[in-house]
Every structure is written in C-alpha cells, then in structure tokens.
Amino acid sequence: MIYFDNAATAMIHPVLDERLMDQLHQAFANPSSLHRVGMASRKQVERVRGQIAQLTRVKPKEVIFTSGGTEANNIILQGSVKPGDHLITSAIEHASIHQLVSKLEGVQVSRITDMTLEGVLAQVRPETRLVSIMHVNNETGQVFDMPDLYRELNKRNIRLHRDAVQSFGKFPLKGDYDYLSLSGHKLGAFKGTGALIAKQPLQPGWYGGDQERGLRPGTENVPGILSLGLVLEAEAGLMDHRMEHVASLNQRLRQLLADDTVILSPETASPYILSLSAPGIPSEVLLNAMSAKQMYFSVGSACSSRSKHHSHVIAWLTSDPELRAGAMRLSLSWQNTWEEVEVFSNQLIETIQYLRKVIR
C-alpha cells in the first residue's frame, strides 16, 4: 500500500501504538471532576495544552482544543464578527471557510484572488473587522506567508485569522496573527483532534459548560488530546529534518512525472503537497485505477469529493478545462519513502499512458 493522501489525514503515528493506551487508562476520568483521578486527567490535558503553547509561543490559555480545523474555523469566524461587519477572505480557502463565510448572517464578504498584502489591503473598508487567509493551500500546497499582513491590519484595528491546518507541525509560519486554526489528525494524532489559538476574545457559540474558556463546552476529547501530545513529543525538533526528507521526495516526484503530467504546484509550495494534472484524463478514473493497485491520493479536496463539480481552487489556478479535469493531489508524509515514490510514479505513468491511448 502506498498512501499519498496525507493532506486528507495521516496514518496513525507509530508512537501511539506504544504509549497511548497506558496514558489513556491513567487519564480515564473526566478532567472536570473534582476528585483526584479527575485532577490527574486535567493535568494531562493541560500538559498537552502547554506543549502546543510552547510550540506556537503563545500563552496556554490562548489554546483551545477542538475536533479539528473545521470546528476551529467555525468557532473563530462565528465568534469574531457580527452583523454589519465586513470580512475579507480569499477565493481559494478550504470548504470550511469557503462555505462558512456565506452563512454568517449580515456579514459582507470579499474574496480576494490577488493573494498578496496589496490584494488584501485593497479590500479594506471602514466596517472590516476580520481577515481570514489560509497559510498553506490544501489543494496546491501554495504558501501565503504575508509576513507584514498582521502589522498592517493591526494598525487598522482589523484582526487576522490564519488557517494553518496544512502547515502546523510541517511548515513554518512567518508573521503574527490573532487567531490560528490547526489540526492534530493531519500529523498522525486521532481523527477528531485539533485546536485553535485565540489571542483576542471570541464570542461563544455553544453553551453548556465552562470547558475551554466557554468556547468549546463539553467533556474534552481526552484520547484525541493525549494522542496529539504524544505526536508532538515524538516529533519535537524534527520539523526541519522531516521537511528536508519530504522535499527530496517531492523533487523526485516532479522529476519522474514531468513528462507525462503538468505540475501545477509552484516550486515555492509546501513540499508536503503536490498538485498536478494529466490533461484530458478524468482524475477520478486515475484515482480508481490506482486505488485498485492500493495506491492512494486524492482529486479535489477530501471534504468536497461528494459533489461532482470541479474544485474552486483548481479553477482559480488554471482556466484550462483539460487541466482542471485531470487535476490530482499527491500529499506526502515523513513516513513515505523514496522507493514508494519510484513505484507510485511508475504505476501512475503506466496508467496515464494506457488511458491516453484509450481516451483519445
């Protein structure tokens, strides 16, 4: 099996096999209980919170655990704008922002296609309250650092949210922010695990408890949180090393596939994501053919694959219908190997060449 769909989610991190069950048995109680075992659980949850705070250089209370990036995005956006406000985002956000912004009642939205500081500032109005721009695009891997954005917005009393789901733990973020979304399961922690960072206040959207500063009431997802703690511990200090390895795999893929595909991701994109296209060959057919050989990647973004329309991100990237129809995403992890890259490329090329003959 060759798994190149790590932007959708990652394989369970090996550290969890060894250590998670022990930790779970010890921290089985409800962290909000007042007795000793409850306090033991609470301590574990806070320890992981501390780990994230340290990594991102924020205060522990600014870290709120969620079920993942989508929930983080929802809590942040719904908690930071109100009717009458104006919000700036991009045309290429993940579905959780893309769909969410049109549901915010009474909020005007501008979606920029010019992904630069100037592009954002050009949309600023008196009512602008929040800018939400993703850090690394989930379909193409493109990086939008915009290091001066925070300062410029801060001057104008506008808050900045970065969706860092594809970069947290993988690719460094330059520049400051008010709110950040991150995902744990993309690093190999349990699905249903993520967090947000809120350096500014947020209005709560749900009720029913005090947990997570009232922003995410309900019993904490202790197994998920502990799994994230273990992953972060196992990966401590390894981010650059991992990225180097993945970058070499990415380079090799580009080399091997250059003749038979069109590479869509720029060289400056995150090495973890490679968007490419076999023009004129419907990418779903390639997905099926490779899946039958136990080789996995994705077409469109994982959350939106139920609908038949083409990705809005690929639509932004290219207007060529053949390129759009054949767009695929290979997304890597530190667990992938050079050999996997060779075998996968080989099979992909074979399949593409066969289908080319058939389809023409």
Add this chain to the structure above:
Amino acid sequence: MNLYLIKYGEITLKGKNRRFFENKLLSNLRSRVGPYGGEVEFYQGRIFVRSEDDRIIPILQDTFGLVEICPAIKLPLDMDVLRRTAAEEMKKLVGEGPATFKVEARRSNKSFELDSPAINHDIGGYILHHVPNVSVDVHQPQIRLEIEVREQFYMYVETFPALGGIPYGTAGKSVVLMSGGIDSPVAAFQMARRGVEIVPLHFHAMPFTSEMALDKVRQLVHRLTYYTDWLYFYHINLSEAQITIREHCDERYYTILQRRLMTRLATKLADQKHALSLTTGENLAQVASQTMEGIVCTNDATHLPVFRPLISFDKDDIVRRAKQIETFETSILPYEDCCTIFLPSKVATRPKLADVLAEEAKLDMDALVEQTWKTIVREKIEA
C-alpha cells in the same frame, strides 16, 4: 409464546406438486423465523409459527408465498370466555360498522363437548346479540372469526396481509441484470416474489466507474437478501470490451452492442448456473436502448427467454415499489459512471437488427465474450 396461523395462497391450486411447494415454504419459513426464536409447525394440514418475539410479524409478512398472518388469541376451554372475547374482538374490529362476518370453528380436540357447527351457531348468535351493526354472510364475509379447538381455544380475528407470491426457490432460476438504478432491484424483487431464484449479475467498468458505484449495487443485493436469504452476487468488468467496441464500431451503436454483449455474458452465466431465463428491469422507452426496436436487437443475442417484469410500469409505479422494498434510497445515491468518455453523442434509438449485426461483425464477438468473461467475480452476500 405467541402462535400465528399462516395462510398461504396459490399453492393450494397445485395439486400433485403441493407437497413440493409446501416443503419449500416450510423450509424458507424456518430459516426466516429461526433467528427470532421461532418454530414452525405443520398441524392438521395448516402451517403455524410459534414465537415470543413480536418482531416476527413483519418477517412473516415479508415471506414470499404467504397471504395472511393471523395471530392467535389463546383462551381456556370455556364457552363463556370464548363468547365474551369473541364479542370484544369483533367490536374492536367492526367499530361503527356495518360489517359482515362468519364464524368458522375447527375441532381437533374430539373430547370437547360441542362440535364445530354447534360452536359456529353459538358464537355467531352471541355476536349478533352483543355486537351492533353486524350480520352474517357465509359466502364473502368481511371478517372471518376462526376458532380452533385444541387443548385450548385458539381464536383468530385480526389478520396482517403478507406479500403473496409463491415460495422462493420453487419456480426455477433467472439471471438478473442489475444496474445500480431504481429499476433492476424492483425487477429482481418481482421475480423473486413469484418463486424464482435470482442470480444477480452486475456490469461495471472499473476504473471508469468507481468502487463506490460497485458497492452501491452490493448494498442493493444485500437488501434483496432480506427476502431471499443469502445470494451469490456476480460482477463483470466491461471496460476493456467498451474500449474495443469504441475502436471498431460506429458510435451510434455503442449502447446496443454493449447490451448485446451483456446479454451474451448473462446467458453464459445462466448456462453455468442452470438458470433457464434472464431478467432485466427494462421498461419501454425510458432510455434510447429501451425502445421496442432496441429491445428486439438486444433480445436477439440470447436464446433464453428474457423476463421484463417492469415493461409496462409507469416510472411512478416503479419508484413506489422501490420505496416499499427499501431499495429506492440506495438506488438514487449518485455514484454513476464518473467517466463520460464511453457515452456516445449520437444514439440509434430505433436500430434495425440487420444494421446492428453488420456493426457487430466488425468485432470478434466470441473472443470478446471470452475475454470479458474472465473478469467475472463472485461474492457471497449474507442476509
């Protein structure tokens, strides 16, 4: 322990073969009620089921070959109790009225002092006096009040309708061509209801169709096993064949030629499985290949009878039936062909057989059948 009297229909017309049908019905019933702790008994020429579990009623109602399920009310051998209960039950059923009824007693306990006619008379009379707005009709009563005299009284008033049909597995075998659409599961159901053992066969075109599309059909077959018990599900990959057809033949004939190939493959499977017929969900004129001319051309590719139980249904009828048998929701899941490259832009809607044969002659059809047959996979789908 509840007792249910099972009424079955057309078997009683079968004469010498009655034993065969009854035995199959008994064996089908036993497999269906077993998981609910049910026992089947054959007593005095009638079929009864005993079970503690109320959930058994819909299971019985959905058994092919049964007409009515009658739960028994058990009473001590006391005429007073019998009279009063009979009147109560009648009142419940009749409501305002008017209604006609008949009492039918059967006495297997010969030591009981009254004989059947006496019981009929007694209870009938009591009911006439105590239940308003009813009258007796011995020919076509609306309500039949049956009383069995065994070691207790067993009274049957209320009945639950069953699916009718003929016991599954008594009417031969048929290979059913299953697409993932709304029609073919209904066609399969219709045949199974008439006692035909169905052999579901699906054609996909991986990688041009998805795993999910195949799994959708698997789920539809699984739904059918609720009625038929476990099934072997066969599927064949047509993608190579489609490519070949596309290479050699005029695009107006793709669909017909493909259907002829499917028909041949289905026939080959039928021969192997000793099935004497094919079944399809074809309906007149819904899609281009289902005009009468189209059907003539595909029919020509087999020597077996092809049953088309939905040929005269309106789409609405088919949808209604699909909802009743709970295949509709699965059928409408959108996992259709993800690749439109094999869809012709022009289709011959009224093809002439001679033209189709001429087009087909450009292919080595025997070789194509052999090659495509090799992709067949059989899966066992448990109920």
